[in-house]
Amino acid sequence: MSEPLLVLDNITKNYGAIHALKGVSFSIGRGEVVALLGDNGAGKSTLVKIIAGGLEPSSGRMLFEGKEFLARTPAEAKAAGIETVYQDLSLCTNVDVVANFFMGREITRKVLGIPVLDETAMEQVVGNALANAGTRIPSLRTKVEHLSGGQRQAIELNRFVHWGGKLVLLDEPFAALGVEQTRRGLDMIRQVARQGIGVIIITHIMQQAFQVADRIVVIRQGVVAGDVPTNRTSPDAVIGMITGETLAGAGPAAEGQKRGPVQEERTI
Ligand SMILES: Nc1ncnc2c1ncn2[C@@H]1O[C@H](COP(=O)(O)OP(=O)(O)OP(=O)(O)O)[C@@H](O)[C@H]1O
Ligand SMILES: [Mg+2]
Structure with a gap:
């Protein structure tokens, strides 16, 4: 297997007395789409900001294309090929x-x-x-x-x-979009990934995660509570990881027994 595009190794972040990230480790490959899920305040945005140079971690390290790399500013991350795409914040409207x-x-x-x-x-x-x-x-x-x-x-x-971007970060990119635009956005993400670009997308819509992601990483209270290929889990299992009712990686079979049928769309 080729080396991962990005490796996060034991990243922590304290905001004063708040331990927002308590040691997060996972990696993402080239052309891979990872959906980052977790409850409000779990630490998702904090993590994405650290990756994109908008926030300094308290400890931990990052490897990008096999080399130790920690961006000190968004410009530095961008120069390396890592960027957060917002809906409109970074375009000049006039x-x-x-x-x-x-x-x-x-x-x-x-x-x-x-x-x-x-x-x-x-x-x-x-x-x-x-x-x-x-x-x-x-x-x-x-x-x-x-x-x-x-x-x-x-x-x-x-x-x-x-x-020449290499890793794109999207923090709830479809929050303000309609159904059709969201569908187009999801298609576009798959197309971007097909060109070898890594994509990390934060979403609260379970269905979107299952539609677009190769892997789902769940953050709960500042730690990784689950890291599973999308095709080897179920929305119910992921909900369990988010709320802490299941152990990381528990399969759909185990979860199916505890919960009702999978709903079409869930907002977490
Ligand atoms: N600038 C800050 N100063 C102090 N605490 C912060 C700051 N930013 C975030 N936090 C705290 O860190 C924790 C993680 O916040 P973060 O924004 O990363 O969560 P999130 O998973 O993105 O949540 P949401 O789904 O609501 O966007 C929360 O407890 C939050 O209150
Ligand atoms: Mg957030």
Whole structure:
């Protein structure tokens, strides 16, 4: 087996007297989608912020592509290929899609020896990237403020892939999206993963986790309470791990006896 993309080794985080993470260890491979589940306050966002350089852990270490790596800032994480994709926080709403895609990396050409933006070339790159991903927006010259949350997310994710991102973190990415946009978002995540990118997604919707993830990692009170391949567990078993009623890794058979039928969709 190839080496994991990211290894978390005994990560802890204290906020003063609060022990938010008490020693979290798990890994994620290239092209793998991991759903991070857990109750409110379990420590999911704290963990994701630590991975993306937004928060310093109290102790523990991280290996990224086999090398010890701990980002001190989000910019440092981004430079290494690790990024959190928000619905709209990191796009500039008052400029268009192309400008957002190329922010800080614009293509220029020389006119009479003076560099000017090569808008046609940039439009082509963005147009191809979005078309390849099956993302539709009214026009590449639409200002981001006129796009929906799902469209913004699509642009962010495509930009991340285009610029060589390796591990993307999504903290409840579909919280404000409708059914159709959520479905498209989930499809897009699978497509991103097929390109070898690792994806960690936090969600409270059990059905989404089962739809999109290869593996489910459950955090409970700052520790890993379960780490199981999605196809070897069930929503009921995962609920048990979240609430602490089952031991980590207990299979669907054991759980099925204790609980009723699996519901279509559950919010935890
Ligand atoms: N900046 C902070 N200062 C102090 N305590 C914090 C801070 N951020 C989080 N915590 C605490 O750390 C614990 C874990 O919080 P975290 O936000 O990581 O949980 P979460 O699993 O993302 O929850 P949710 O599902 O509600 O988003 C909680 O007890 C929370 O109150
Ligand atoms: Mg959170």
